[in-house]
Every structure is written in structure tokens, then in C-alpha cells.
Amino acid sequence: MSELSVNHLLGIKYLNKKDIELIFETADHFKEVINRSIKKVPTLRDITIANIFFENSTRTKLSFELAEKRLSADVINFSASQSSVKKGETLIDTVNNILSMKVDMVVMRHPNPGAGIFLSKHVKASIINAGDGAHEHPTQALLDSYSIKEKLGDVGSKNVVIVGDILHSRVALSNIFALKLQGANVKVCGPKTLIPKYIESLGVEVETNLKKALEWCDVANMLRVQNERMDVSYFPTTREYTQQFGVNKTLLDNLNKEIVIMHPGPINRGVEITSDVADSNQSIILEQVENGVAIRMAVIYLLASKIK
């Protein structure tokens, strides 16, 4: 019987190819469920899930909450801004207090890389990492690959370029792991200052010319410039960034093929991507959001099956 090789989803790094296939197969079924007139199944009615967000989030939090509710789990939400964390409580104490209210699973976003891994070693609950600093954002990478598979039929041997702020992006790192695991070719593209040293050691190529990168790829995943994580200035002006690394309609029309445009959101319209591209037929940005719910249902379902 197939089951996940892990008890927590801390990062794509800890998954194998079979895990990803199982998650995608399960997500197919949940995608059918969420397109019914009654979009809910009673599977997790005896499971309680805590969504603990130490960092802002709209899409991911809503998507997780919706996925949990579609599976009939009981859900409690917790945001650090309104909590005792401000009074000096430690992460383990906070989580253990929540767990003593009989919670089975924790979905956590935290600004520190490795927070999920740390927690999984110290508390008794299934942990899903919903983003830990600039480290990983596994469900985003899964839904990105799932969306590529849905659009192009397969991920293996496809050429994918990740454009933008690679240095601060957990989405980039998780995507690189996920895409490589499935056999895709990956390039990263962005200002040299925003591309980490030694990134080639992950098996990806660096391309600093956006036009060349777009000509090579089947899929372009456009990332947001994460101003909130930048302590120093990595490029002169936003305008200059847009001129060199922003995707616009003219650029796409001059390619000799039609590529797929993705964006994990939130979009800075007019910076990394223009409105006419974001809203065009080539863009699968809203499909990504829909698939996000199905993928998260699949991950929660598969991890919950392992709770004894």
C-alpha cells in the first residue's frame, strides 16, 4: 500500500519521487471533490488542526484553512501578532500549549529557517511547513509542479526558469528541489546580487539575460521581489529591475513559442510582471491557486492517515 515516506512535510528535500506522485494522484481526487456542488468530505472529522502563523499570509493561510474545512477537520487559527509570543513565550511552549488542547496536526509559517524541523523534533504532532523564512515552502512547490503537469502533461524533461529574487525565496528553493526530483531542467534568472552563491551545486544553471532564459524555457515562474527581507539595496531602482527582469507582452510576443507564465503571488503588477501578461491566456496564476487547495487537501489527508 502506498503511503508517504515521511510523517511531517518539512520540505521537498525530505521527499522522494514516489511521495510526489502519490500526492499528485491524491490531489486529482480532491480536485474532483472541490468541483462538486457539495465540496466537502467527512474524512477528517476526528482530526484537529492548528494553523500557526508567525508571519503574514493571505493565500497560503486561506488555502490551508479551506483545505482543512473541505476535509471536515476542526480548525483553530493562531496569529503571532495577537498572541503571548509577544509576551516572551518560546516556540515550543506556545505549540505545546496548543497541543495540550488535543490538536493532531500543526501547519506553521515562521520567519526563521528550520523552525518546522526544530518543532518536529520536540513536539508530538504532525507538522506541515507553510514557509520557514528563506528556506522552504513545500506545498507551494507541489502545487506549482502539479499546475505544470496539468497544463503540459508532464514535468519531467520540461525546461523551467525561475525568475527574480532567488536569494530570499523559499518558493525558489522548494521549486528547485521538486522540479529536479521530477527530472525537469531548471535555470534561475535574476540580478547577480539576488542569486545565491553555489546555487549551481543544486543542479541548476544561472542565466542573467531574461530574454535568453525565456527563449530556452517552457515555463517561467516569476517571483516577487521580497523587499521585506532585504537589509541592503540589491539593485539600484525598481524601475531598473523591471526593465531587465520584468516580463511584458512585447517580450513574450517576440518569442518563437508560447510559454507558460506562473507566479506564486502576491503579484507586484508592473514590477516583475505586467498586468496584460498576468491576465493573459498564457498565465496559469489562478489555476495555481485552485490547485493549491487540492494539493493541501492531499498532503493533509496523507499525513493524517499516518497519525495513530
Add this chain to the structure above:
Amino acid sequence: MSQRVLLFAKEIHIILHRLACQLLENHLDFSNTVLIGIQPRGIYLANRLTKLLKEDYKVKEVNLGSLDITFYRDDFRRGDKILEADITKIDFLVEKKKVVFIDDVLYTGRSIRAALTAIQSFGRPEEIELLTLIDRRFSRHLPIQPNYRGRQVDAINDEKVKVMWKENDGEDAVYLVSN
């Protein structure tokens, strides 16, 4: 492990015709009726009956769907196995329709209980009937009985009733397998 044949191909053939006729008697032209095969093994029987109704009994149109009950089961996290889902394909509304659930073996009744909940996601049927090829009597955990049955079988809990279909298993036969 030993196994004994409960039904041969010829007997299954006769039973399928009888079941098709019984369905016809109650549903006539099937205009307000939908057949739902329960995944994973009920779909073979559902396909066979649909084919019979169309080809031998000249029913013009039969609405056929398949329903997966995995997410509605009451034993999630209670067994050693992880439950894996199958495809649900119901392209029509069951609102105000007569629904016939079709499954190969009726045993504890728990699958049908799950199916009764699952079908509600597709509307409110006027009524629901149950057709099953094998009815393992005296082994029900729930008050559920078939409206149409192929053959009643007495089997103890250690034994397993295996229904084989030509299109999937290479032969039409029903076996009683005991350890």
C-alpha cells in the same frame, strides 16, 4: 489457502440477465433512473448490466456513473492500510432521480453506508436502491439489505468472496477463499 467455486461463468450470465430484467420491471425506460457503480469492484458489474440493458433489452439511454467512497469510510486511520481513492465520475445530477447502487459483494454494509453519505454530494435522490451480485447474509453490521440480489452466500468471517470479471481478471467466476 483453498478456494471453491461459488458461481461459474454460465451461472453468472444467467443471473446478470435476471438482474437486468428485474431492473427493467421497476424502471422501464430508465429515463428517471441512474445506475451508480461503487468503486473499486462494483463498476464491472455496473458496466455489464448497462451493456445488457442497452444491447439485449434495447434500452435507449442508461445513465451510468461511478462513485468512490474512500473519503466517506468510517475506518479512516483505524486499520493498518492507508486508504487509496479511486475515480468518481458522475456527470449528471441525481436530484429527484431514482438511484441504483451496484456493487459486487454486500458484506458488512459499511461500504453502502458510506455510499449513502457520498451520493448526497451530488443532490437529493428521490429514492436509492441496492443491487448486488453476492449477498453474504448473516454478516451485516448495519441494517442494510439489497433490493436486487444475484445469489445469497453463507460465509464465515475468515472467508473471502472473490468476484472475477473477464475484462479485468480473465474469467467470469465467483470464488469462496478460505485460509
